[in-house]
Amino acid sequence: xxxxxxxxxxxxxSVEVLSDINLTFExxxxxxxIGPSGCGKSTLLRLMGGLEEPNQGASYLAGDVPxxxxxxxxxxxxxxxxxxxxxxxxxxSLVLEDHNxxxxxxxxxxxxxxxxxxxxEFHDALPRQLSGGMKQRVAIARALAVRPxxxxxxxxLSALDSQTRELLMDDLVxxxxxxxxxxxxxxxxxxEAVRLGHKVIVLSRRPGKVRGVVDIRMPLExxxxxxxxxxxxxxxxxxxxxxxxxxxxxELANV
Amino acid sequence: MSDLLEPAETAQVKRQxxxxxxxxFKPRPIRFVAPLVFLALILFWELGSQTGVISNLVLPAPxxxxxxxxxxxxxxxxxxxxxxxxxxxxxxxxxxxxxGIMVGLLIGLFSLARASLLPLTSAFFPIPKIxxxxxxxxxxxxxxxxxxxxxxxxxxxxxxxxxxGGVDNVERGLIRMGQSFGMSWLSIVRKIxxxxxxxxxxxxxxxxxxxxxxxxxxxxxxxxxYGIGAYVLMAGSLFATDQLIVGVAMLSVLGLCVSWLIGRAxxxxxxxxx
Numbered sequence: 141x142x143x144x145x146x147x148x149x150x151x152x153x154s155v156e157v158l159s160d161i162n163l164t165f166e167x168x169x170x171x172x173x174i175g176p177s178g179c180g181k182s183t184l185l186r187l188m189g190g191l192e193e194p195n196q197g198a199s200y201l202a203g204d205v206p207x208x209x210x211x212x213x214x215x216x217x218x219x220x221x222x223x224x225x226x227x228x229x230x231x232x233s234l235v236l237e238d239h240n241x242x243x244x245x246x247x248x249x250x251x252x253x254x255x256x257x258x259x260x261e262f263h264d265a266l267p268r269q270l271s272g273g274m275k276q277r278v279a280i281a282r283a284l285a286v287r288p289x290x291x292x293x294x295x296x297l298s299a300l301d302s303q304t305r306e307l308l309m310d311d312l313v314x315x316x317x318x319x320x321x322x323x324x325x326x327x328x329x330x331x332e333a334v335r336l337g338h339k340v341i342v343l344s345r346r347p348g349k350v351r352g353v354v355d356i357r358m359p360l361e362x363x364x365x366x367x368x369x370x371x372x373x374x375x376x377x378x379x380x381x382x383x384x385x386x387x388x389x390x391e392l393a394n395v
Numbered sequence: 396m397s398d399l400l401e402p403a404e405t406a407q408v409k410r411q412x413x414x415x416x417x418x419x420f421k422p423r424p425i426r427f428v429a430p431l432v433f434l435a436l437i438l439f440w441e442l443g444s445q446t447g448v449i450s451n452l453v454l455p456a457p458x459x460x461x462x463x464x465x466x467x468x469x470x471x472x473x474x475x476x477x478x479x480x481x482x483x484x485x486x487x488x489x490x491x492x493x494x495g496i497m498v499g500l501l502i503g504l505f506s507l508a509r510a511s512l513l514p515l516t517s518a519f520f521p522i523p524k525i526x527x528x529x530x531x532x533x534x535x536x537x538x539x540x541x542x543x544x545x546x547x548x549x550x551x552x553x554x555x556x557x558x559x560g561g562v563d564n565v566e567r568g569l570i571r572m573g574q575s576f577g578m579s580w581l582s583i584v585r586k587i588x589x590x591x592x593x594x595x596x597x598x599x600x601x602x603x604x605x606x607x608x609x610x611x612x613x614x615x616x617x618x619x620x621y622g623i624g625a626y627v628l629m630a631g632s633l634f635a636t637d638q639l640i641v642g643v644a645m646l647s648v649l650g651l652c653v654s655w656l657i658g659r660a661x662x663x664x665x666x667x668x669x
Contacts, residue, residue: 191575211577221572225590225667234586235576268669286576 141167141203141212141289143188143324148197149347150180150187156347157183161197163341163350165290170316170323170360172333175343175351176381176388181326182294184348188324189213189292206289210239214288218295220275222267222282228254229263232282253281256315273304277311284319291323297332309335313360330377334370335363340377345384345391352380455637460644463637472621477645479621480611483539484649487546488607492600495551499558503592504584513559520552525613532617542614542622549610550603557599561592594668597661604653608646623649 143165150158157180165171173181186192188199190213205212222231229250236246254260257277267275276296283291297305309332315321316336327333333340337356344351356373363370437457443449444456451459467473501508502516524545531541531548565588573583615624627642629635 189575191571211575213575215572215575217568217572219568221568223569223587223590225665234573235578237586238578238582266667266669268667 141201141205141322143199143201143213143290145184145188145199146197148184148187148194148199150183150192150194150196151347158187158194159347159349161348161350165322165324167203167289167322168320169338170325170336172325172327172337172340173343174327174330174333174340174377174381175348176345176385177328178388178391179343179345179384180348181328181343184343185215185292185294185324185326189215191215201289206287209287209289211235211286212289214283214286214291216276216279216283216291216293216296218298220267220272220279220299222275222278224267227264227266228259228270228278228281231267231278232285235282235286249285253284256284256318257281257311271304272300273308276300276308280312280315289322291321291325293323293325295327296325298327298329305329305332310364312336313363317361330374330381333377334374336360340373342377342380345388351384455640457640459637460640463635464641464644467626467638467641475621476623476626479619480615480623480649483542483546483614483622484607484611487543488550488604490543491547491550491607492554492603494547495554495599495603496558496596498551499555499596500562500584500589500592502555502559503562504588509559512555516552516555520556524549524610528613528617537618541617542611542619545614546607546610549606553603553606554596554599557595557602558592561595561599562588564595565591594661594665597657597664600660601654601657604657605650608650608653612646 145161145163148158148161149156161184163171173184175181183192187194201212223234226234232250232253233246236249241249250263251260254263257280259274259277259281262270262274262278267278270278276299279296297308300308313336316323325332325336334356338360340354340356342351342354343349354373354377356370358366358369440449440454441457444451444454444458449456464473467476498508498512498516502512503509527548528541528545531544535541535544569587569591570583573587578586611622612624612627615622616628619625623642623645627639627646630638630642
């Protein structure tokens with residue numbers, strides 16, 4: 141399945157957030173959207189997945205939904221969004237309960253996704269007992285449970301400390317190597333962008349426009365070892381963002 | 396020589412441990428203190444009465460109150476009073492709370508309900524329900540109806556306010572998560588909003604239960620033959636201060652029981668908070 145965004149503009153009141161965005165997201169690859177804070181990248185992600193309605197333009201899905209897909213566009217949130225009163229298994233079962241699955245079917249799905257994310261031993265744990273990294277792994281397991289066609293990841297690692305972030309990046313790379321999932325990944329962190337992105341879309345400061353798209357051809361699995369070669373790409377991305385970030389930093393808040 | 400001595404001198408510079416200045420401001424639970432305080436107070440009171448420091452006219456001794464309690468028990472009326480009061484309390488409180496949660500949810504979920512019912516709630520909440528007692532008697536009769544209605548109205552409004560406040564405070568991120576997974580509206584309300592509002596609803600229940608006990612006495616002021624409130628008022632009008640103390644102590648024990656029960660409910664339902 142492919143997502144295409146066509147002539148999309150959005151404003152909150154008189155503040156224009158996004159202006160004339162045209163993008164396509166191909167299946168089987170991770171597209172990273174980066175930009176300075178307040179450039180509307182999270183808004184773009186919410187508009188893509190139908191959590192908000194754009195003022196102008198639209199985003200379209202092309203192609204068939206894969207077999208067994210319960211929720212084609214599935215989010216992973218920065219703050220994990222786990223229900224604190226449900227166990228790990230309960231949080232995953234939550235998103236299956238509206239789909240008329242039999243008890244054994246949903247139990248099988250839960251066991252499967254927990255296994256794929258190495259969380260089986262945390263089946264009955266409550267979110268408060270888990271570290272931030274574990275919580276985000278549970279959220280990833282929950283997203284996998286509905287067999288999404290596209291994962292929409294809204295700064296999924298930004299609430300974590302840098303060591304945990306490294307570990308989770310490795311996990312995501314492993315997961316992608318096994319499952320070839322499609323994702324749109326929003327972040328402000330350049331090292332995440334060059335580690336995980338097949339292509340990196342740079343947004344400009346408000347109103348957000350597409351400033352450039354950088355393809356990174358190096359296979360994801362090799363990127364940790366060949367970090368030095370990625371340094372150039374990262375520098376290039378930083379040059380594209382630097383002025384914008386500087387200006388964004390000096391801007392007076394008016395929203 | 397002098398430059399050789401200098402390091403030795405600097406080594407002898409006065410050294411002191413960094414004084415500790417953190418800690419405190421963190422009360423911790425100490426067991427057995429509460430019952431001991433009660434016991435000490437009653438002992439002091441009894442001693443004062445025995446020695447005549449506290450005049451019997453001013454305050455009857457605890458032992459006298461105890462005798463009055465035994466009398467009440469032996470007359471067989473104790474259970475009659477307690478059960479009548481409990482019936483009114485449970486009946487009025489549970490219906491008032493159930494209706495309150497329903498209306499609170501409506502206000503929390505629907506803009507129209509909020510626009511229409513919230514001002515009404517704010518207007519009716521501060522009215523002392525005791526002032527409306529004559530109206531309740533006209534509307535619901537002098538019997539059980541008016542008494543239950545007083546408690547019902549008294550508990551309804553605080554529950555409404557606690558419930559809609561709880562719904563408002565459910566994390567928006569969790570609701571958006573539910574929507575992003577395509578959960579139905581009803582599922583979101585049942586599985587995200589209601590459990591999320593439960594802590595607020597339970598602390599509302601704590602307040603409304605105390606209000607219910609206060610209103611119980613008021614409701615039993617008129618035309619009640621039995622009930623702890625009726626017993627207290629009867630004792631008061633006869634200046635039987637020993638019986639008065641017994642009645643008041645029973646109300647206080649009732650309040651302790653209710654708060655213990657709600658504490659248990661909180662433990663059972665909110666164990667996820669840790």
